[in-house]
Amino acid sequence: MSLREKKAARKKEDILRSASLVIARNGYQNATMEDIAAELLMTKGSLYYYFKNKEELLYECHELILSGAMERLEALFLENLSSKEKMQKAIKIHVDLVIKEKEVFNLIGKPEQIFSEENIWKVLQKRDEYAGIFDKIINEGVAEGEFVIHQKKMARMIILGAANWVQVWYSPEGKYTKEEVEEIYAEYLLKILM
Amino acid sequence: MSLREKKAARKKEDILRSASLVIARNGYQNATMEDIAAELLMTKGSLYYYFKNKEELLYECHELILSGAMERLEALFLENLSSKEKMQKAIKIHVDLVIKEKEVFNLIGKPEQIFSEENIWKVLQKRDEYAGIFDKIINEGVAEGEFVIHQKKMARMIILGAANWVQVWYSPEGKYTKEEVEEIYAEYLLKILM
Amino acid sequence: MSLREKKAARKKEDILRSASLVIARNGYQNATMEDIAAELLMTKGSLYYYFKNKEELLYECHELILSGAMERLEALFLENLSSKEKMQKAIKIHVDLVIKEKEVFNLIGKPEQIFSEENIWKVLQKRDEYAGIFDKIINEGVAEGEFVIHQKKMARMIILGAANWVQVWYSPEGKYTKEEVEEIYAEYLLKILM
Amino acid sequence: MSLREKKAARKKEDILRSASLVIARNGYQNATMEDIAAELLMTKGSLYYYFKNKEELLYECHELILSGAMERLEALFLENLSSKEKMQKAIKIHVDLVIKEKEVFNLIGKPEQIFSEENIWKVLQKRDEYAGIFDKIINEGVAEGEFVIHQKKMARMIILGAANWVQVWYSPEGKYTKEEVEEIYAEYLLKILM
DNA sequence: AATGAATGAGAATTCATTCAT
DNA sequence: CATGAATGAATTCTCATTCAT
Numbered sequence: 001m002s003l004r005e006k007k008a009a010r011k012k013e014d015i016l017r018s019a020s021l022v023i024a025r026n027g028y029q030n031a032t033m034e035d036i037a038a039e040l041l042m043t044k045g046s047l048y049y050y051f052k053n054k055e056e057l058l059y060e061c062h063e064l065i066l067s068g069a070m071e072r073l074e075a076l077f078l079e080n081l082s083s084k085e086k087m088q089k090a091i092k093i094h095v096d097l098v099i100k101e102k103e104v105f106n107l108i109g110k111p112e113q114i115f116s117e118e119n120i121w122k123v124l125q126k127r128d129e130y131a132g133i134f135d136k137i138i139n140e141g142v143a144e145g146e147f148v149i150h151q152k153k154m155a156r157m158i159i160l161g162a163a164n165w166v167q168v169w170y171s172p173e174g175k176y177t178k179e180e181v182e183e184i185y186a187e188y189l190l191k192i193l194m
Numbered sequence: 195m196s197l198r199e200k201k202a203a204r205k206k207e208d209i210l211r212s213a214s215l216v217i218a219r220n221g222y223q224n225a226t227m228e229d230i231a232a233e234l235l236m237t238k239g240s241l242y243y244y245f246k247n248k249e250e251l252l253y254e255c256h257e258l259i260l261s262g263a264m265e266r267l268e269a270l271f272l273e274n275l276s277s278k279e280k281m282q283k284a285i286k287i288h289v290d291l292v293i294k295e296k297e298v299f300n301l302i303g304k305p306e307q308i309f310s311e312e313n314i315w316k317v318l319q320k321r322d323e324y325a326g327i328f329d330k331i332i333n334e335g336v337a338e339g340e341f342v343i344h345q346k347k348m349a350r351m352i353i354l355g356a357a358n359w360v361q362v363w364y365s366p367e368g369k370y371t372k373e374e375v376e377e378i379y380a381e382y383l384l385k386i387l388m
Numbered sequence: 389m390s391l392r393e394k395k396a397a398r399k400k401e402d403i404l405r406s407a408s409l410v411i412a413r414n415g416y417q418n419a420t421m422e423d424i425a426a427e428l429l430m431t432k433g434s435l436y437y438y439f440k441n442k443e444e445l446l447y448e449c450h451e452l453i454l455s456g457a458m459e460r461l462e463a464l465f466l467e468n469l470s471s472k473e474k475m476q477k478a479i480k481i482h483v484d485l486v487i488k489e490k491e492v493f494n495l496i497g498k499p500e501q502i503f504s505e506e507n508i509w510k511v512l513q514k515r516d517e518y519a520g521i522f523d524k525i526i527n528e529g530v531a532e533g534e535f536v537i538h539q540k541k542m543a544r545m546i547i548l549g550a551a552n553w554v555q556v557w558y559s560p561e562g563k564y565t566k567e568e569v570e571e572i573y574a575e576y577l578l579k580i581l582m
Numbered sequence: 583m584s585l586r587e588k589k590a591a592r593k594k595e596d597i598l599r600s601a602s603l604v605i606a607r608n609g610y611q612n613a614t615m616e617d618i619a620a621e622l623l624m625t626k627g628s629l630y631y632y633f634k635n636k637e638e639l640l641y642e643c644h645e646l647i648l649s650g651a652m653e654r655l656e657a658l659f660l661e662n663l664s665s666k667e668k669m670q671k672a673i674k675i676h677v678d679l680v681i682k683e684k685e686v687f688n689l690i691g692k693p694e695q696i697f698s699e700e701n702i703w704k705v706l707q708k709r710d711e712y713a714g715i716f717d718k719i720i721n722e723g724v725a726e727g728e729f730v731i732h733q734k735k736m737a738r739m740i741i742l743g744a745a746n747w748v749q750v751w752y753s754p755e756g757k758y759t760k761e762e763v764e765e766i767y768a769e770y771l772l773k774i775l776m
Numbered sequence: 777a778a779t780g781a782a783t784g785a786g787a788a789t790t791c792a793t794t795c796a797t
Numbered sequence: 798c799a800t801g802a803a804t805g806a807a808t809t810c811t812c813a814t815t816c817a818t
Contacts, residue, residue, distance in 0.1 A: 026307065154378050191386050421788065432804095433803070434804070543770060549750070573740065781817095783812105784813100792804105797801095797802105
């Protein structure tokens with residue numbers, strides 16, 4: 001990758017980060033290309049130099065954020081952890097993600113309303129991969145007798161669903177710090193698996 | 195209430211029901227007044243006879259659905275039930291609601307993006323009242339020693355959050371019936387309180 | 389057709405007429421929806437009440453103009469005319485059309501640059517039908533020995549092509565009146581068929 | 583002309599040739615500077631080193647193509663040909679040009695929609711010069727008794743107009759070769775002058 | 777000479793909302 | 798009451814053009 005290309009790649013990431021921010025603030029539909037550009041002190045025209053259209057921009061946001069989170073999750077398998085510990089850490093990572101990326105993450109919920117044919121299945125696939133990591137932890141835990149649960153998929157849905165909701169009520173000015181929330185969620189949600 | 199008023203009130207409810215449907219299908223932003231009217235074989239102009247504007251229409255949808263659910267929840271206190279039983283039934287009612295009203299219910303999540311100043315606090319208030327019923331059950335359960343939990347609010351958030359997420363993945367064509375989902379959720383989520 | 393519908397149909401025609409005018413003046417690509425609306429003292433938003441989009445609007449322009457001309461051409465077959473006379477009258481009608489509708493007519497030339505998949509073949513079809521009337525006159529004339537020509541299609545192309553070009557140079561302020569042009573074209577182009 | 587200048591001049595011609603191609607394919611308005619540059623494996627920014635703007639580029643296309651054609655036409659006067667022969671050859675040259683340069687040539691039709699004040703009259707002038715060659719052949723033919731025609735200008739309009747239209751329908755995959763079309767057009771159009 | 781990047785002035789289109797009838 | 802019609806503000810996207818490097 002040449003210097004030029006590196007620079008361009010960095011710029012693209014900058015844009016994605018700003019976009020995430022604006023989208024998190026206003027919601028996807030309410031975030032206009034103008035808003036996103038303004039955040040970067042650019043003009044909206046310039047965004048189209050880097051991204052073919054708004055959907056593409058969003059798609060790459062989604063990709064960036066989810067990929068980052070997946071890396072963190074996968075790293076858990078390199079450490080020497082019990083399934084319980086793995087799941088607790090995974091929950092914390094997920095809550096962290098949800099709080100930091102708010103809206104962008106939330107849109108995972110109803111991609112059909114946002115993405116077109118060509119992207120939708122890639123989005124769903126990525127989401128499945130992401131969820132798959134949690135499934136893997138649950139399966140391992142069950143296999144090793146650490147977890148006792150029959151409806152494994154359902155348990156995963158509950159865990160991720162509960163954590164996603166944090167986005168809705170959490171505020172840094174609130175009663176709990178992010179770390180406390182992570183801690184409590186990790187503890188309580190683990191109960192479901194026991 | 196005169197006959198005329200009664201008729202109007204019934205019409206209003208019809209509209210709200212159609213609106214819920216369309217919004218659940220397409221999402222709030224994607225549901226146009228035209229779509230909503232079309233569902234009722236009306237023209238969009240007519241909607242404005244009954245509702246001041248789109249926000250108002252949505253607000254009343256929200257009101258209608260939540261009020262209905264609250265009635266059902268409150269009825270639980272008239273029966274002679276243990277806290278566990280109450281919570282299980284409450285969860286089932288909530289999951290039922292979430293599945294049936296999908297999007298409309300979901301928008302509870304980010305009212306700031308949709309409602310204006312004047313409505314927002316009323317919406318938040320209603321939501322608090324709704325959540326308050328779950329809090330009440332939890333509090334009673336703790337007082338009576340049925341539940342063992344310290345972070346009571348957080349537990350309630352987890353329960354409602356997890357249940358809200360059902361909206362995202364549930365499909366009537368899927369592996370589980372609505373009743374099975376309700377059953378499993380009620381069972382698993384109760385673990386959090388024990 | 390109810391009164392309402394008649395009114396709407398008339399309005400649609402008004403719009404088409406204005407659109408033709410503006411398109412004739414500026415060319416299709418340069419004629420903005422705003423321009424077209426302004427000509428009618430409307431706002432561009434209103435145009436979308438009557439036409440789904442710009443292409444649709446243009447398509448109907450095309451349809452209207454060509455249909456009108458075809459009626460006039462077909463009427464020739466009801467009169468008792470020799471093929472020569474028919475062709476002369478047909479040429480006059482065509483020149484009249486070309487002068488009056490300038491650009492709108494011209495765009496027939498390269499519909500691929502303007503119309504999308506769904507409309508293009510309808511446009512081509514219509515164009516073929518139109519040209520078919522000239523073919524019919526030629527064929528009859530040849531059958532009856534009035535015309536002597538081997539490459540019949542080519543002759544028709546020459547006649548219509550030559551007449552289409554009038555659009556480019558004709559000006560009401562110029563040396564010839566419309567009627568004179570029609571007369572001379574009818575006379576000279578007939579030579580090709582003899 | 584220095585070596586540098588020669589190189590630049592050659593590059594300019596390359597660009598013009600590519601531009602002609604792209605414009606012929608897509609039409610002037612649809613041909614973006616990007617498209618034209620891409621055809622040459624350049625970036626659009628570079629085009630502005632050679633041409634002031636898009637109009638200028640088009641203007642020079644026009645100039646190049648018409649000048650080339652005029653040279654070929656003028657060469658006819660150096661041969662020892664009858665007026666009939668001259669006109670037939672001229673028609674063939676023109677048809678050849680029309681087929682090869684399609685769109686670029688066609689835009690001669692409505693220069694007002696494309697060129698600005700400063701260029702328009704130069705364009706019109708060039709066009710008149712071009713047409714003037716045909717007029718000259720006609721005048722000579724009439725003077726020498728080879729042609730019999732009163733409305734000489736009109737006859738020229740018919741001849742050029744008919745030939746211009748070839749652009750619209752001709753396809754190399756069609757029934758006739760370019761040479762056959764030229765032959766037939768030359769033969770039939772000559773009838774007008776007799 | 778060439779290019780990557782940015783810009784800004786439109787253009788088409790959508791849609792909540794209004795209003796006369 | 799209901800509707801057809803009109804509006805205008807907002808939004809996405811396009812592209813010729815510019816300019817620092």
